[in-house]
Amino acid sequence: MDRSQPIAVVGAGSAGLLLALLLQRQGHAVTLFERSPQLRDEGCGILLVKAGVEAIAAAGIPGLLEELLVAGIPVQRFLFRNLRGDPIETSPAERAAGELPSLLIPRPAILGALAERLAPESFRPGAELVEWQQDEAGVRARFADGSRWQGALLVGADGLFSRVAPALVPQRRLHYLGDRVWRGVVPDGTFCGDGDFIVYARGRGIYANVFDLGRAADGTPLTHWGFFQEEPLPAERQEQRRLLREPVPAAALAKLPADVAGLIAATPAEAVVANWSFDIDPLPRLVQGRVALIGDAGHAMSSSQARGMTAGLEDAVGLAARLADDAPDPAAALQAWEAERLPVVHGYQTRSRQVSARTGRRSPAKTS
Numbered sequence: 001m002d003r004s005q006p007i008a009v010v011g012a013g014s015a016g017l018l019l020a021l022l023l024q025r026q027g028h029a030v031t032l033f034e035r036s037p038q039l040r041d042e043g044c045g046i047l048l049v050k051a052g053v054e055a056i057a058a059a060g061i062p063g064l065l066e067e068l069l070v071a072g073i074p075v076q077r078f079l080f081r082n083l084r085g086d087p088i089e090t091s092p093a094e095r096a097a098g099e100l101p102s103l104l105i106p107r108p109a110i111l112g113a114l115a116e117r118l119a120p121e122s123f124r125p126g127a128e129l130v131e132w133q134q135d136e137a138g139v140r141a142r143f144a145d146g147s148r149w150q151g152a153l154l155v156g157a158d159g160l161f162s163r164v165a166p167a168l169v170p171q172r173r174l175h176y177l178g179d180r181v182w183r184g185v186v187p188d189g190t191f192c193g194d195g196d197f198i199v200y201a202r203g204r205g206i207y208a209n210v211f212d213l214g215r216a217a218d219g220t221p222l223t224h225w226g227f228f229q230e231e232p233l234p235a236e237r238q239e240q241r242r243l244l245r246e247p248v249p250a251a252a253l254a255k256l257p258a259d260v261a262g263l264i265a266a267t268p269a270e271a272v273v274a275n276w277s278f279d280i281d282p283l284p285r286l287v288q289g290r291v292a293l294i295g296d297a298g299h300a301m302s303s304s305q306a307r308g309m310t311a312g313l314e315d316a317v318g319l320a321a322r323l324a325d326d327a328p329d330p331a332a333a334l335q336a337w338e339a340e341r342l343p344v345v346h347g348y349q350t351r352s353r354q355v356s357a358r359t360g361r362r363s364p365a366k367t368s
């Protein structure tokens with residue numbers, strides 16, 4: 001396509017940042033719109049599985065892979081324990097010679113590494129998309145501050161609560177997976193061995209994991225934890241928000257062995273994030289005309305397979321490759337991407353749901 005035609009990417013999470021960066025490097029006139037006044041680089045650790053690290057490698061952005069390999073730590077072992085802390089199973093993370101590792105890495109390190117490579121003039125923070133429309137000539141978008149944008153393509157990378165998605169796939173609904181989830185990062189270098197990912201098997205209405213997060217830039221050792229408590233989703237949004245400001249309830253924490261409960265309790269409040277767990281059903285499409293969905297906007301899934309961020313990074317690499325082709329019709333490029341991508345993300349979503357159900361969550365209840 002003609003690279004002077006404007007492209008909007010909405011949402012500066014990992015998927016939107018990588019796509020905007022790739023399009024910018026291809027010479028496209030891309031603008032990345034983000035609702036927050038600055039990059040939302042809060043958050044904790046994630047497991048970026050090998051396919052996600054491979055997507056970063058495939059992006060071919062000089063220095064990016066190397067930077068992330070330094071910021072993260074290769075996962076070495078998965079240790080499964082019961083709620084008394086007794087070992088159930090230990091499995092080494094298999095890795096053939098020359099293969100890239102799966103990484104335990106702070107989310108802010110990934111977002112920061114992508115954002116620092118994006119030309120500042122391509123980034124529009126404080127721009128919340130409220131609606132979009134399209135016709136044969138192009139796409140128009142309106143933002144909460146009253147500003148408008150017009151161009152050739154619009155990509156919704158605006159996450160689970162996407163504002164781009166409803167007009168593209170009206171039947172998209174959030175499905176509550178049954179847990180209130182807290183995640184935190186605590187300065188600690190003793191709980192996990194190097195590259196350990198510890199899972200406390202679900203039981204008595206809770207589930208938890210703890211993993212090594214390597215060292216911060218100043219050398220402080222870091223440990224990530226996640227704590228899931230099964231509970232109904234309150235009907236009122238205000239009550240949902242209020243509960244997300246609470247720390248992990250002491251009675252729930254007491255169901256864990258004392259050492260891990262102590263680690264969680266010692267985490268400063270500002271290093272904890274909380275959310276209600278949702279996924280979405282596989283969507284019948286990711287593209288309509290000149291508008292596409294990538295990342296959680298198109299296929300939010302449970303964390304059971306640690307696939308969410310990887311899937312969005314893969315989306316970005318694949319879509320950028322299609323838009324690099326010199327085909328004159330940008331809508332045809334989006335369609336070609338959707339044809340190859342839809343079955344893959346449906347597979348990830350189905351598998352994540354199956355594993356969620358098998359490891360004890362209630363079957364997802366419909367909410368909107």
Ligand SMILES: Cc1cc2nc3c(=O)[nH]c(=O)nc-3n(C[C@H](O)[C@H](O)[C@H](O)COP(=O)(O)OP(=O)(O)OC[C@H]3O[C@@H](n4cnc5c(N)ncnc54)[C@H](O)[C@@H]3O)c2cc1C
Pocket residue numbers: 010011012013014015016033034035036040045046047048049052127128129130157158159160161162163164181183226275294295296297303306307308309310311312
């Ligand atoms: C408990 C938990 C554990 C997880 N663990 C893992 C893991 O170990 N490994 C893994 O790969 N994945 C994991 N995930 C999933 C992963 O975090 C997500 O899949 C990934 O971060 C989604 O990236 P994204 O770029 O699609 O969306 P997001 O990161 O949600 O970014 C969306 C961006 O869009 C912006 N935005 C929203 N609406 C608008 C609007 N109207 N206008 C403009 N901007 C807007 C938001 O402010 C945000 O910056 C986990 C998720 C949870 C909840």
